[in-house]
Amino acid sequence: MSSLKELSQRKGGITSGHRLCSGCGAGIMARQVMLAAGNYKVVVACATGCLEVATTIYPYSAWKVPWIHNAFENAAATISGVETAYKSLKKQGKIKKDLKFLAFGGDGGTYDIGLQSLSGALERGHDFLYICYDNEAYMNTGIQRSSATPKYAATTTSPYGEVISGKREFRKNITEIVAAHNIPYVAQTAVGYWNDLVTKVEKALEVKGPKFINIFTPCQLGWKYGPEKTLEIGKLAVETGFWPLYEVENGKYKINYKPQEKKPVEEFLKIQKRFNHLFKPERKEKLIQEIQDNIEKGWTELEKKEKCLN
Amino acid sequence: MIKKALTGNEVIAEAMRQIEPDVIAAYPITPATEIVQIFSQFVADGKVKTEFIPAESEHSAISCCVGSSAAGARTMTATSSQGLALMHEILHIAPGLRLPIIMPVVNRALSSPINIHCDHSDTMNARDTGWIQIYSENVQEAYDNLIQIVRISENKNILIPSMVMTDGFVISHGMENVEIAEDRKVKDFVGEYKPVQTILDTDNPFTLGSLALFDSYFEIKRAQEKAIINSKKIILEIAEEFKRKFGREYGYFEKYKLDDAKIALVAIGSISGTIKDAVDSLRGKGKKVGLLKLRVFRPFPAEEIKEALKNTKAIGILDRSLSFSGQGGPIFSEIRSAVFDLKEKLFVLDYIYGLGGRDTTQKEIEEIFNNIELETREDRTIDLIKYVGLKN
Numbered sequence: 001m002s003s004l005k006e007l008s009q010r011k012g013g014i015t016s017g018h019r020l021c022s023g024c025g026a027g028i029m030a031r032q033v034m035l036a037a038g039n040y041k042v043v044v045a046c047a048t049g050c051l052e053v054a055t056t057i058y059p060y061s062a063w064k065v066p067w068i069h070n071a072f073e074n075a076a077a078t079i080s081g082v083e084t085a086y087k088s089l090k091k092q093g094k095i096k097k098d099l100k101f102l103a104f105g106g107d108g109g110t111y112d113i114g115l116q117s118l119s120g121a122l123e124r125g126h127d128f129l130y131i132c133y134d135n136e137a138y139m140n141t142g143i144q145r146s147s148a149t150p151k152y153a154a155t156t157t158s159p160y161g162e163v164i165s166g167k168r169e170f171r172k173n174i175t176e177i178v179a180a181h182n183i184p185y186v187a188q189t190a191v192g193y194w195n196d197l198v199t200k201v202e203k204a205l206e207v208k209g210p211k212f213i214n215i216f217t218p219c220q221l222g223w224k225y226g227p228e229k230t231l232e233i234g235k236l237a238v239e240t241g242f243w244p245l246y247e248v249e250n251g252k253y254k255i256n257y258k259p260q261e262k263k264p265v266e267e268f269l270k271i272q273k274r275f276n277h278l279f280k281p282e283r284k285e286k287l288i289q290e291i292q293d294n295i296e297k298g299w300t301e302l303e304k305k306e307k308c309l310n
Numbered sequence: 311m312i313k314k315a316l317t318g319n320e321v322i323a324e325a326m327r328q329i330e331p332d333v334i335a336a337y338p339i340t341p342a343t344e345i346v347q348i349f350s351q352f353v354a355d356g357k358v359k360t361e362f363i364p365a366e367s368e369h370s371a372i373s374c375c376v377g378s379s380a381a382g383a384r385t386m387t388a389t390s391s392q393g394l395a396l397m398h399e400i401l402h403i404a405p406g407l408r409l410p411i412i413m414p415v416v417n418r419a420l421s422s423p424i425n426i427h428c429d430h431s432d433t434m435n436a437r438d439t440g441w442i443q444i445y446s447e448n449v450q451e452a453y454d455n456l457i458q459i460v461r462i463s464e465n466k467n468i469l470i471p472s473m474v475m476t477d478g479f480v481i482s483h484g485m486e487n488v489e490i491a492e493d494r495k496v497k498d499f500v501g502e503y504k505p506v507q508t509i510l511d512t513d514n515p516f517t518l519g520s521l522a523l524f525d526s527y528f529e530i531k532r533a534q535e536k537a538i539i540n541s542k543k544i545i546l547e548i549a550e551e552f553k554r555k556f557g558r559e560y561g562y563f564e565k566y567k568l569d570d571a572k573i574a575l576v577a578i579g580s581i582s583g584t585i586k587d588a589v590d591s592l593r594g595k596g597k598k599v600g601l602l603k604l605r606v607f608r609p610f611p612a613e614e615i616k617e618a619l620k621n622t623k624a625i626g627i628l629d630r631s632l633s634f635s636g637q638g639g640p641i642f643s644e645i646r647s648a649v650f651d652l653k654e655k656l657f658v659l660d661y662i663y664g665l666g667g668r669d670t671t672q673k674e675i676e677e678i679f680n681n682i683e684l685e686t687r688e689d690r691t692i693d694l695i696k697y698v699g700l701k702n
Binding site for chain 1: 332333335359360361363364365366367369370371373374375376377378379380381382383385399400403407508509510511512515516517518519520521522523526530
């Protein structure tokens with residue numbers, strides 16, 4: 001893994017000057033991914049979303065690498081095409097250099113509208129790394145629920161009201177869905193763990209075939225917290241077991257970080273106003289407990305997988 | 311040159327083999343399936359250098375094409391009907407990014423009701439997506455059009471994707487004797503694709519697919535429109551070169567006994583063969599009738615059509631698709647608008663025919679000519695839109 005010193009000296013990738021919000025997790029995520037990929041010549045495809053609109057307002061661009069945006073749901077298909085063109089031209093001797101291919105999509109572009117495109121590209125075995133920056137809702141259109149939105153989070157299409165307490169369903173586990181494609185490398189990491197994130201991106205780029213990294217990416221605007229708390233929230237998600245850091249390498253599970261004692265999920269929930277209604281006007285103990293129980297269930301299942309599949 | 315009996319789908323697959331694109335991404339759909347099927351076999355047998363992406367949907371197939379073309383590869387796909395409809399979002403993006411993707415489309419009716427047979431609802435629905443659209447009357451034209459289109463789309467001043475159409479089953483599955491050129495001749499004609507810029511060029515990185523707002527979007531779209539308008543000139547230049555090398559002549563349209571015609575039909579696709587027989591038969595009876603067979607629908611050659619029709623008295627437009635509650639079908643709207651400012655008033659009637667693959671016979675075409683004559687002879691209110699062979 002590259003040291004912080006090495007990373008700090010790398011140029012290229014994505015630069016400052018983009019128009020992402022202050023404290024935006026996606027900006028930190030993109031910067032760290034591109035630094036980790038900095039030793040390679042990379043081509044990037046990006047799904048429609050915050051990262052895309054805020055970094056490429058014509059005639060400006062924050063990208064120092066070749067970059068393509070096609071539509072919302074097809075970053076994986078688009079990078080499939082780019083990678084196949086490269087394969088064809090390389091085979092014909094029309095291109096000599098070695099390139100790496102990266103795709104970025106938010107949770108909307110990955111879990112929901114782009115799931116088919118992603119699944120198809122994974123199954124076909126294209127040599128690319130797909131980065132899902134998961135900020136748990138459609139933030140670019142103004143905080144609408146996605147299938148990555150956690151249970152009881154309030155969004156503009158899953159608001160809390162007199163009779164409903166925010167989103168009514170638990171989130172989809174896309175990392176496991178991707179792992180079921182039996183691709184060589186699947187991982188979860190989080191903004192707030194730069195070393196884990198960079199290590200995983202570097203590791204993924206060394207592997208041939210489809211790779212997928214799901215990055216927990218706090219959104220200050222949508223989750224409603226102060227912009228200075230992005231890293232803290234990323235860390236709390238991991239410390240509470242809400243977002244385990246793990247990887248599936250050739251089918252083998254490894255939990256990369258096991259908190260000695262997991263913090264109660266409440267610590268993660270209560271600093272985000274999207275969960276306000278769980279604490280005010282009165283504390284909804286049953287609902288908080290339900291979230292806590294679901295974390296325990298998920299963690300136990302993951303530990304079982306780590307034990308059985310390694 | 312080799313003479314062969316081939317179907318429309320076979321001839322398209324054959325032309326694709328000869329063009330030998332760098333990448334093909336496609337998804338099967340009746341009646342275009344065979345194109346991809348035959349081509350997959352060429353790939354499996356190592357007859358082409360092409361990399362084939364068997365995409366999981368047409369939406370992904372065209373999305374792959376966008377990525378591939380942006381990466382500087384000569385890129386093709388093929389589809390029909392629902393497949394083209396599923397691609398629709400990306401159909402707008404490909405010309406917006408100025409990517410010269412080539413797509414044979416086998417015309418088929420759109421659901422619902424589901425129907426696998428020919429009409430032009432699918433590509434007419436895509437007429438304003440910014441693609442060049444060239445329609446073929448028969449198997450030979452399908453072959454010739456596909457070979458020519460590569461040069462048109464890839465011209466560095468154009469860079470606009472193209473569709474080449476064949477009528478579902480009528481052409482796609484109908485077998486005809488065709489002339490197939492030697493591989494070398496086709497390869498020499500289409501030449502090697504030299505992209506202006508590619509996203510594989512990491513030494514000269516650029517951002518493709520930016521967010522362009524009210525200060526730039528309009529200019530970008532107008533530049534795109536100019537490019538497809540400018541393709542008109544290139545279409546004729548390529549047709550001229552094609553004639554010199556392959557011996558067959560093409561233009562924006564074919565005039566069949568049109569110059570002295572008083573009544574003419576305007577049509578696209580395979581119905582033109584039937585119309586030519588009807589014209590011959592009526593000419594035998596002393597009627598001055600003719601046909602304008604439209605080949606290039608986008609870019610729309612309005613001025614040239616106006617010029618070609620100026621001596622007629624009345625024309626009937628054959629539309630094989632509906633523009634529900636619009637002013638007639640899509641071809642009617644365009645043609646009527648094109649001839650609107652002719653000095654002599656020209657009667658223009660619309661005949662909707664053949665939806666969902668219904669046959670239109672020579673007798674019905676002759677009746678259309680008679681109907682136009684009757685309708686325009688008397689001073690009466692004309693029913694602009696008629697439905698050929700529609701049961702009560």
